[in-house]
Amino acid sequence: MKRKPELFKKVLVANRGEIAVRVSRALKEMGIECVCVYSEADRLSSHIAFADEAYSIGPAPATQSYLNIERIIETAKKSGCQAVHPGYGFLAESHEFARACEDQGIVFIGPGSKSIEQMGFKTQARKIMKGSGVPVIPGGEEPLSDEAEAITLAEKFGYPVIIKASAGGGGKGMRIVRAAGEMKSAFKTARNEAESAFGNPAIYIEKYIDRPRHIEVQILADNYGSMVYLGERECSIQRRYQKLIEESPSPAIDAKKRKLLGETALKAAEAAGYRNAGTVEFILDQSGRFYFLEVNTRLQVEHPVTELTTGIDLVKEQIRIASGFPLGIKQKDIKPEGSAIECRIYAEDPSNDFLPSLGKISRLRNPAGPWVRMENYVYEGYDVPVYYDPLIAKLITWGQTRPEALARMSRALEEYVIEGIETTIPFHIWVIRDENFRKGDFSTSYIDEHYTGKPTDEHRKVPSDVALIAAAINRVESTAVPKKGSTGTTNRWKDTSRREGVS
Ligand code: MV4
Numbered sequence: 001m002k003r004k005p006e007l008f009k010k011v012l013v014a015n016r017g018e019i020a021v022r023v024s025r026a027l028k029e030m031g032i033e034c035v036c037v038y039s040e041a042d043r044l045s046s047h048i049a050f051a052d053e054a055y056s057i058g059p060a061p062a063t064q065s066y067l068n069i070e071r072i073i074e075t076a077k078k079s080g081c082q083a084v085h086p087g088y089g090f091l092a093e094s095h096e097f098a099r100a101c102e103d104q105g106i107v108f109i110g111p112g113s114k115s116i117e118q119m120g121f122k123t124q125a126r127k128i129m130k131g132s133g134v135p136v137i138p139g140g141e142e143p144l145s146d147e148a149e150a151i152t153l154a155e156k157f158g159y160p161v162i163i164k165a166s167a168g169g170g171g172k173g174m175r176i177v178r179a180a181g182e183m184k185s186a187f188k189t190a191r192n193e194a195e196s197a198f199g200n201p202a203i204y205i206e207k208y209i210d211r212p213r214h215i216e217v218q219i220l221a222d223n224y225g226s227m228v229y230l231g232e233r234e235c236s237i238q239r240r241y242q243k244l245i246e247e248s249p250s251p252a253i254d255a256k257k258r259k260l261l262g263e264t265a266l267k268a269a270e271a272a273g274y275r276n277a278g279t280v281e282f283i284l285d286q287s288g289r290f291y292f293l294e295v296n297t298r299l300q301v302e303h304p305v306t307e308l309t310t311g312i313d314l315v316k317e318q319i320r321i322a323s324g325f326p327l328g329i330k331q332k333d334i335k336p337e338g339s340a341i342e343c344r345i346y347a348e349d350p351s352n353d354f355l356p357s358l359g360k361i362s363r364l365r366n367p368a369g370p371w372v373r374m375e376n377y378v379y380e381g382y383d384v385p386v387y388y389d390p391l392i393a394k395l396i397t398w399g400q401t402r403p404e405a406l407a408r409m410s411r412a413l414e415e416y417v418i419e420g421i422e423t424t425i426p427f428h429i430w431v432i433r434d435e436n437f438r439k440g441d442f443s444t445s446y447i448d449e450h451y452t453g454k455p456t457d458e459h460r461k462v463p464s465d466v467a468l469i470a471a472a473i474n475r476v477e478s479t480a481v482p483k484k485g486s487t488g489t490t491n492r493w494k495d496t497s498r499r500e501g502v503s
Contacts, residue, residue: 007032013084015086015088017392019301033052038055040056042385066091069097084108085315086108092110095113098112107322109322121166142204151183161207163203167202170241211443215252217229217230217280219280220329221276222275222326233250243301246341249309251439268292272295277298277317309336310336337400341409346390347422349422351426358386361378367414367415369415373395375393395412395413
């Protein structure tokens with residue numbers, strides 16, 4: 001959509017949690033009024049405090065609130081917003097929502113509904129990419145019609161193969177098939193999962209790439225055909241398709257490959273007629289070859305690592321582009337510097353198979369200090385609701401080199417205190433100190449292969465109240481007059497939460 005360049009005066013943020021806070025902050029800095037929405041479960045959620053106006057949009061379940069297209073559009077109109085920022089998750093990649101906004105004269109801050117729809121259907125996206133010379137994984141051109149066709153194609157590409165949902169993405173409904181004998185049941189389960197998860201039973205087949213790395217490229221494209229790439233993010237540290245750690249640059253990519261990846265990402269964006277911020281995902285095989293995987297037509301959770309290496313505020317760029325401004329940045333001016341890493345802090349117990357751990361946060365101390373960025377929405381006394389994603393914060397550090405960024409992350413994780421719920425902090429402390437991770441030697445199988453779920457004792461913190469009581473007892477005992485016949489040695493209690501810094 002072409003639009004006379006003029007910054008919006010008022011924007012609705014159709015999301016919650018840390019990303020709603022992130023977008024609200026950008027709006028405030030740009031002098032744009034910010035309207036937030038919240039569900040009944042989020043009455044006490046802090047994203048509301050960042051808004052100029054806030055509206056209740058329905059009951060706790062997301063289907064009745066954050067996914068309620070009509071209600072959100074009605075709220076945007078009623079409050080006089082010219083645009084909606086969808087954040088990530090919820091309606092961010094709903095072509096129906098983007099289309100409804102377009103129809104109602106509200107700007108959807110993101111790509112056009114047609115791009116979202118095309119990139120959402122994976123066989124379609126593959127076809128577009130292949131036709132433009134973007135490398136795609138060897139695989140079927142069209143959705144599979146039956147199991148016999150699947151076997152014929154598998155023999156052509158060679159086992160193992162993978163069956164994926166055409167309307168899917170993000171790993172749901174995928175099945176690895178290692179031999180013809182497994183095809184029948186894999187075909188059936190994949191089809192059923194595709195139907196129930198995406199409302200579309202279409203599935204297709206690809207050659208399976210074993211132990212790859214997941215690398216993605218951030219792009220920006222304006223409404224006038226200019227586009228730039230902002231370097232890559234390494235996202236291989238994930239578990240069941242949920243990313244836990246991201247960094248930029250990737251330790252597996254050199255300058256030459258970075259340029260090739262970036263130019264390939266722009267070729268993909270061009271082929272898709274893409275505009276606004278987007279991410280082109282690639283899979284990197286063990287020989288270093290890369291293949292197109294999918295386009296994420298939204299701002300991503302891990303966007304801060306790119307912001308820290310490039311100095312570019314991606315949310316502001318999204319808003320400027322959607323307002324109709326041409327890109328002010330040229331490719332030659334983008335010179336990523338240093339190294340940034342993000343740890344996702346989930347309310348999950350890493351020592352218990354990452355089971356959600358919800359409830360009240362009884363104590364909270366956020367890390368801070370030089371080159372530490374905290375994206376957060378929880379506070380002391382806050383009850384983490386069961387209804388939504390358990391991501392409670394993102395901790396991001398920057399350093400001139402990767403070792404410096406890691407040392408800083410290690411230090412920041414040490415400072416971090418969350419009590420009352422379990423979090424992924426002990427997991428992150430373990431990974432940041434792990435030799436394989438430090439060497440950059442890992443793949444998407446890293447957690448399965450290396451993480452036992454048992455952080456050693458030295459990673460366990462003594463809660464501060466327990467530490468205080470123990471210290472008091474220690475003091476009383478050690479100052480008492482030694483009894484007759486005793487050796488008089490004092491019980492020197494040690495705070496096991498303090499250890500030598502690791503760099
Ligand atoms: C693959 C693959 C290996 N071979 N496709 C998972 C999420 C979805 N976006 C695509 N995914 C994969 N597709 C072929 N042909 C391995 C994965 C994969 C993966 C991809 C990205 C990030 C993490 C991953 C973890 C496991 C498997």
